[in-house]
Amino acid sequence: MKITDIKIGSISVPLKTPFKTALRTVNSVNDIIVKIITDTGHIGYGEAAPTGVITGDTAGAIIGAIEDHIRPAITGLDIENLEKIMLNLHGSIVKNSSAKAAVDIAVYDLFGQLHGAPVYKLLGGHGKEITTDITISVNGPEEMAEDSRNAVNSGYTTLKIKVGKDVKKDLARMKTIRKAVGPHVRLRIDANQGWTPKEAVLTLRKMEDAGIEIEFVEQPVQAHDIDGLKHVTDNVSIPTLADESLFSPMDAIRILERRAADLINIKLMKSGGIHNALKITSIAEVYGVECMIGCMLEAKVSVTAAAHLGAAKSIITRIDLDGPVLCSEDPVIGGAVFNESKIVLGDEPGFGIHDITGIVYRR
Template identity: 60%
Template sequence: MKIVDFKIGSMYIPLKKPFKTSLRTVKNLKNVVIKIITDTGNAGYGEAAPTAVITGDSLGSIEYAIEKYIMPCIIGMDIENIEGIMLNLDRCIVKNSSAKAAVDIAVYDLFGQLYNTPLYKLLGGYRDKITTDVTVSIDTPDKMASDSIDAVKRGYKILKIKVGNGIDMDIERIKAVRSAVGNDIVLRMDANQGWNPKEAVNIIRKIEEMNIDVEFVEQPVSCRDMEGLKYVTDNVLIPILADESMFSSEDAAKIIENRAADLLNIKLMKTGGIHSALKICSIAETFGVQCMIGCMLESKLSVTAAVHLAGAKSIITKVDLDGPILPKTDPIKGGVVFDKSIISIPGTSGLGFESIDNIVWNN
């Protein structure tokens, strides 16, 4: 099964409501899709989410990197040579992690098809069901409390609360949500780099003093401030999750070596795909550091790949893959199955896609 051709396109889907964090507000999903075609007629699909404020990747840069740098380096290669393909993918251009992720996902889709096996079984086969949280966008305390109640009514028992915009307001936000949903719902906080180290320690300690149960706080400080991240981790009791600070296996090793965070967040758009994410899982497993699998604003296409990774690896103990429930429509036929907070992996080969509607192909 050799790679002989590819197509690049884009999907545009309005969201049910604006997605708000301390970094940005988004109203539409606008992502790049790639279709890799083999000499056997098989097709593998991948997706890239342009998240310029985190990865630096834009819609145009992703498309250009795939067309001009990545695909020319792997055309003609045999899918069973997964290591060789990934070496070429990694070396053909630096950074551009989202573009690499799209191609990586499509190749792994074909790898599963080659052996007529669901991908998660080839990667480890640990489980075929996982439970995701759901994100509550940053807003006024009352609005966030209302949105949290709505999420619980829809069957979600784990909520990720976006904060990082105003110290006093952030405390009021988490207080309002906890009061609204009661003590049986798991709360996670995500500051998206919104605080400096002393602010983070001050806020988290106040939350601890108020006995508000929070499972962890995600990326409290700037992604570039490793010392600040460690300062927060060392000075609070609530576990700290590194997200924007970790793109690669080298970043994971550095965070673990310096004990700068308690947990690691793996996102395929940051790692450059499954191949690099597997390295992070191995490092984390070696040192007993649990991981979360997360996503950007992605459709079910690339989230399916993340689910297969989570299904494969026991070190991934936390899941934040609510991206596909945010758009108004789902153009993906096949892939994983969402039933409220439960995501199931069917027994189809590869990533299990049947078709993708409403894609505008460039070539």
């Protein structure tokens, strides 16, 4: 099963409601799709999310990286030699983690097909059903409380609340939400780098004093500020989760060596795909630090891949894969089944993706 070509296209999927964080507001998922074609007729699908404010990857950069660097580096290689493909993929160009992730996902899809097994079984096979949280966009306190109630009524038991856009309002947001959903719903908060270290400590201590039970706070400070992240970790009792601070396996070592965060968030668009994500899970296992598997605003191809990794590894104890349920439609035929908070993986080889409607191919 040799790679003969990589086709590149794009999809656009409207969101049910605008997605708002401290960094951006988004109305639709506009992702790059790759289709790896083999000499046996097997096809592997991958997806990249252009998220310039986080990864630095734009649609044009993703396309250019694949066309000019990645495609020539892996065309002609046999899927059986996964190690060689990954060495060539990651050696073909520096950074460009989203482009690498899209191709990596398509290769793992084919690797599963080659061996006649779903990818999660090849990666560890810990389980086949996982439960995700859902994100509540940052808005006024009452609107966020209403969104939270609606999510709970839809069966979600864990909510990820976006904060960090206005530190003075964040306490009011969390008080109103906790009152709206009651004491038994798990609340996670994500500041998306929106606070300074001092603001983070002050705000989180106020939330502690107010009795707002919070499972963890995600990326409270700027991505580069590992000292600041450690300061927050050392000075509040709410656990911290590193997200934008962690892209690579080396980032994981730096953060965990210093105990700068209590938890780490793996996203395929940051790690460059499953190959490096597996290295991060191994590092986390060595340090005894649990992981969350997350996603950008992505459609079902790449989130299915992330779900397979999340189901495969026991060190991944938290799931934040709500991208597909935030979309108003699903162009992907096959793949994981997303039923609100429940994600169920099938037994088809690879990722079980048969086709994607509405792709606009470049050639």
